[in-house]
Amino acid sequence: MGPLRSVVLAGGGTGGHVYPLLAFADCLRRHDPGVRITCLGTPRGMENDLIPPQGYDLRQIPAYQLPRSVNMNLVRTPGRMWTAARAAGKVIDEVQADVVVGFGGYVSVPAYLAAWRREMPMVIHEVNVPPGVANKLGMKFTKNVAVGFPHQPSQAESLRDATVVGVPLRRTIAALDRYALRDAARAHFGLRPDLPVLFVSGGSSGARSINLAVSGAAKELARNGVQVLHVMGARNEPVPIPTDLPVPYVTLPYLSEMELGYAAADLMLARGGAMTVAEVAAIGLPTIYVPYPHSNQEQRRNALPVVEAGGGLLVDDAELTPAWLERTVIPLIRDPQRLYAMGAAAGAYGRRDGDEALRSFVMQAVAR
Template identity: 50%
Template sequence: MRVVLAGGGTAGHIEPALALADALRHLDPGIGITCVGTERGLETRLVPARGYELELVPAVPLPRAITPSLLTVPGRLAGAINAVVNVLERVQADVLVGFGGYVATPAYLAAKRRGLPIVVHEANPRAGLANRLGARLTEHVFTGHPEAALPKADYIGTPLRREIVSLDRLSMGDKARSWFGLETDRPTLLVFGGSQGARSINEAALAAAPALRRAGVQVLHVIGPKNLVEHEPPPGDPQYVLLPYVDRMDLAYAAADVALCRSGALTCAELTAVGLPAAYVPLPHGNGEQALNAERIVRGGGGLMADDSELSPDWIIRNVLPMLHDPERVAAMSEAAARLGRKDADIILARKVLEIAR
């Protein structure tokens, strides 16, 4: 069997696709898997690193407003569709699974042209343009959010890496903290802004560093691979560990008592799967899906939420610091977050894909 996966741009599209690929290979070791992406996305690094074939096709971003660039879309889209058709024919694909992003639109249309079964997975409560199109072309639509507004969709959760869903944070905590050079017996805050980092979170956390240190809190702060900071916290105790990127996010989650982060669909799915409470700061741009992701967790008792404009060092000191000094509250929030998590979406979707393809 040959499966083609289409999803690119951000880790939120790519990681669920790769989690599905791992699950498919677990169920059928002889399966052929090809990922389709564009040269501008993280897939150029993430997909080969996980051992999967990557085919690149032209990116066709669709303008959000009527501009002269809109006139160039049909021609560029036709070229991208033809490029995906060539991939589908060359690998003799049996099914196409799309996760959204620039590459998904031509992929759905190419699969429709070829008469292939199409499977759509939408992680967000509000689907992007590509997945709204894909959902019109198939009856096989699955979502990672129970309130996703797509017709005929089945809620299964978001496929996640096995090292995340199998993580036992309590038993791994000491080892994980040692891995990052942290002490094993201090309250620990994990700060990150998704795969690219977040400037407002970086600045607020760094400005709060002296107060956190005085309160005995150690920090693991992932600033993002392309982000720079003007003033790093000076060496001292407790530790403030500043890293550009972390490949082992499972260990970062295990090291932490509380997270301060954005609320993208993948982040929320991973934190609830591992039961890590968080203070969420939704991205202020886009269609508001990050706020919807966080609202569900906050309602369930697994986190706090602040508007990006509200976030400040003082907000962290007033809201996050008391959590870190209240182990009973952290434990209750951890249990609440875990109740909202789904750990089996990768296997569920893999079985669905194999059934549909057959």
């Protein structure tokens, strides 16, 4: 099989669907600088902020509401979905795509429908431990299903034949040596090199309950020599942080260079978005997970396996109070041995080669 000439990538909505798409696009381009890469998105998703700056062609197709159930009858689906599928098909035809690769989110379904109608190769990649509705729908049309994590035995008959390839991660993260970059990363944020750092991020949109709990613990953390690097989320109201703290507490609305945050950190406090789990596990960063309590417990199920492997802790959103943080974070972050063991366990669960493994999977699908 020769090199791929043209690939359509579909995925959008939140950062969690866009970042694996971008990491995969980078991998394709690394192998073959001549490959034509076209991304499909909808007018409002984060893909519009994230994809064009990376130099990839982003085409918009009309947005529509995803059905809640996978068992819907496609023939009776809203006309808007077929309008979107026709728009996706037009792009696929125009760029003469060899294959469509979808990463989930509502933009993927029209791409899957269009590829199915053309009887052309398509591949689905699912980052979440429990698959999302868009990808579950797509799985009705192809057996080429790749997943980021081993699925749990109790769940998802749909994933029985899926291949575990890992999650495509940005190279800057996949290749990160966090100990080597630590001092430079701390200097970058104005953090001290000699005191531990808690890195807080609520995922691509931020998390208000995490922001409130950490800001409530700010004084006590600082009094105990814990520095905080806190990404509040660009789509979130920032919460006020006390200004008279004895050690640095750095806040940011959004951090594009996540690898610097990871490198600066001794311990992470995060939601359980699949990309975040994949990234912190790959680089072996001990993490306290506070899964988003809605969306079918998706984030809890993402985080649970790495926690059970010893790579972190899990706390319910409702239990996350300033007092809980103080009594958990302060002793843990001052215990390098425990942090080291957690980081090693996380690293053993994670993997850094998801982009390459997905590319091999796609090449095989095209060759079939």
